[in-house]
Amino acid sequence: MKTKIFTALAAGVLLLGACKGSGGSYDNEKSTNSADTASVSPAAVTAKTDKLDDAKLVKTADMRIKVKDVGKATETVTALTAKYGGMVIHHQMQTTNEGSQDLSVGNDSVMHISSFSSVADMTVNVPPNRLEDFMNQVAQIGLYVENRKMNIEDKSLDYLSSKLKRENRENAVKQEANTGEKTDPEKQLTAKDDIVDRKIANLKTDQDVKFSTVILSFYQSRTVLKEVLPSNDASAYQLPASKRLISALIYGWSLFINLAVGFANIWVFVLAAICLWLLFRYYRRKHPAFFGTIKS
Numbered sequence: 001m002k003t004k005i006f007t008a009l010a011a012g013v014l015l016l017g018a019c020k021g022s023g024g025s026y027d028n029e030k031s032t033n034s035a036d037t038a039s040v041s042p043a044a045v046t047a048k049t050d051k052l053d054d055a056k057l058v059k060t061a062d063m064r065i066k067v068k069d070v071g072k073a074t075e076t077v078t079a080l081t082a083k084y085g086g087m088v089i090h091h092q093m094q095t096t097n098e099g100s101q102d103l104s105v106g107n108d109s110v111m112h113i114s115s116f117s118s119v120a121d122m123t124v125n126v127p128p129n130r131l132e133d134f135m136n137q138v139a140q141i142g143l144y145v146e147n148r149k150m151n152i153e154d155k156s157l158d159y160l161s162s163k164l165k166r167e168n169r170e171n172a173v174k175q176e177a178n179t180g181e182k183t184d185p186e187k188q189l190t191a192k193d194d195i196v197d198r199k200i201a202n203l204k205t206d207q208d209v210k211f212s213t214v215i216l217s218f219y220q221s222r223t224v225l226k227e228v229l230p231s232n233d234a235s236a237y238q239l240p241a242s243k244r245l246i247s248a249l250i251y252g253w254s255l256f257i258n259l260a261v262g263f264a265n266i267w268v269f270v271l272a273a274i275c276l277w278l279l280f281r282y283y284r285r286k287h288p289a290f291f292g293t294i295k296s
Contacts, residue, residue, distance in 0.1 A: 056159045058208045059128045061135060061150040062215040065142035070118040073141050073218045077122055084134050086126035086211065093120040098222060105228060112227045120218045125211035138216065159205050166198040 067073040074093060081088050100114040126134045131150070139145050169191050176188070263270065 056155040056205055056209050057128070058153045058155055058205070059131055059150065059212040060153070060214070061131060061212065062147070062217075063135065063138060063145060063149075064147040064217040064219075065139065065145050067142040067218050067220055070120045070218050070220050074120050074122060076141050077124070077138060077216060080134060080137050081124045081126060084126050084130045086124050086130075086134070088122060088124050090121070090123035092122075093118065109228055109230055112229050114225050114227075115222050116225070117222050118220055122216040122218075124214050124216065126214060128209070128212045131212045131214070134214070142218070155205050155209075159202055162198045162202050166195050166202075169195045169198075 065073070070093060074091065078088055078091075095116050095118045098115040098117055100112065103111045103113065105111045135148065135150070139148065173188065173191055173195070
């Protein structure tokens, strides 16, 4: 009888221990799942917020090229930029006179010899996926490439940092507005200005990612220009001798004609003078004694 009681007690103790073990295992599993949930959720949230859709790669390049003709080179680059879907945002061409000299080539003309150099600077924006092709095409324009450089700057982290800080500022401003707490107007305005500045900075980064900036510099060898120009000395302009002789004869005949016309205009006075002279001679022959008395 005692043996049956002891056996029943032992079975009860074993059953109770099995139940407690099962319950403990369940509690441990539950606590483990809760801990895992608590540790995974913030990471998942961070992964969603602290992530950019695309890498912010900003490509820039510059080239210095010697060309045969600076003007034609700039025209070709403008056409290439339009072909690749870009835009010229800066274009400057300058010609510098290196010296000049005048040589006489005749009585009334000189040869003006001048030496000058021409340079041109251009800044263009092209899509980044066409940048390499564009630079290769531009390199073929010149005689040789003196300098060629391309940089790729990853601004992903800067972009993300600016974005998160802007969101923090926006949340802070919204929270202050919802709570109705009185804040310093100057401080609130500074926070809003910072939001605008960070947004504009990210928009500029987006623009730089969308279009790559290429700085181009062209130059050519010195050009010597020869021009035959009229002389500035007015005294050097004379007609040939034959033409001057003919001109003198024509001028003399013109003077004779003018003199004859002048005499024709005063013919009455000439006739009157002739008549008076004849009358004087006649009277002198008829009355010589009168004129002798006058002389004595």
